[in-house]
Amino acid sequence: MxxxxxxxxxxxxxxxxxxxxxxxxxxxxxxxxxxxxxxxxxxxxxxxxxxxxxxxxxxxxxxxxxxxxxxxxxxxxxxxxxxxxxxxxxxxxVVERMIAREELLLVMRAIAGMPAKRREVFIMSRVDSLSYDQIAGRLGISRNTVMVQIVRALSDLRKILEM
The missing domain is CATH 1.10.1740 (Rna Polymerase Sigma Factor; Chain: A)
Known part of the structure; x- marks a missing residue:
């Protein structure tokens, strides 16, 4: 993980x-x-x-x-x-640090709450900086599936941060 x-x-x-x-x-x-x-x-x-x-x-x-x-x-x-x-x-x-800390916690909770496959694809893309093709190859899924999972993950994060 x-x-x-x-x-x-x-x-x-x-x-x-x-x-x-x-x-x-x-x-x-x-x-x-x-x-x-x-x-x-x-x-x-x-x-x-x-x-x-x-x-x-x-x-x-x-x-x-x-x-x-x-x-x-x-x-x-x-x-x-x-x-x-x-x-x-x-x-x-100090204020900026407090805001950044709260946002970090929200993002961490949101990532942890994602379905396993979506979380894995998102982390490989945004943290490991892999291309969609690399992710698809490593996970044995289509490039389109990778794109859909990234869009859904970003949507999930956007909803959490807008609250």
């Missing part, structure tokens, strides 16, 4: 448990949600492939724990929010 789909499946399966773990660890639901997303973004950005990790759950728990410990240490070194002057608006980069 391609790594991005594998990661999306792991995300859907492990998110609730990691969220509870981080909430207990930090005592702050908002911080736990941020750390949870940062954990998956770190894995997504890393050079390591989740397919090569023997125990993905343990790997994610360790990554989440390390991020939480770093955040808590930073929080202890940082003055209380009430001691800081008020800021009119958050930095645009």
């Amino acid at each position: 391609p790594d991005s789909v594998h990661l999306a499946c792991i995300y859907i399966r492990e998110r609730p448990g990691l969220r509870r773990y981080l909430t207990r660890m930090t005592g702050n639901l908002s911080m736990a949600e941020d750390l949870l997303h940062d954990t998956f973004l770190r894995v997504l950005d890393s050079d390591q492939s989740m397919g090569k990790v023997r125990d993905p759950r343990a790997y994610l728990l360790r990554s989440a724990r390390n991020l939480a410990l770093n955040a808590l240490a930073t929080q202890r070194r940082t003055p209380e929010l009430s001691d800081l002057p008020e800021v009119a608006h958050p930095a645009p980069a």
Whole structure:
């Protein structure tokens, strides 16, 4: 299974448990949600492939724990929010990052929810950058079937993102 789909499946399966773990660890639901997303973004950005990790759950728990410990240490070194002057608006980069994170999660969920053949064709096209003819040859299907699956996958993603 391609790594991005594998990661999306792991995300859907492990998110609730990691969220509870981080909430207990930090005592702050908002911080736990941020750390949870940062954990998956770190894995997504890393050079390591989740397919090569023997125990993905343990790997994610360790990554989440390390991020939480770093955040808590930073929080202890940082003055209380009430001691800081008020800021009119958050930095645009922060807002853009939050939006990108939410869109990434929507796309990951949508890809993971696609029928297996459609997901496989979509990943081979958009992630592996294979041509329609290459995909058709590898999967033993017609080029037209590949095109139909890509159109349906893009339609599925468009519907999700428009919501």
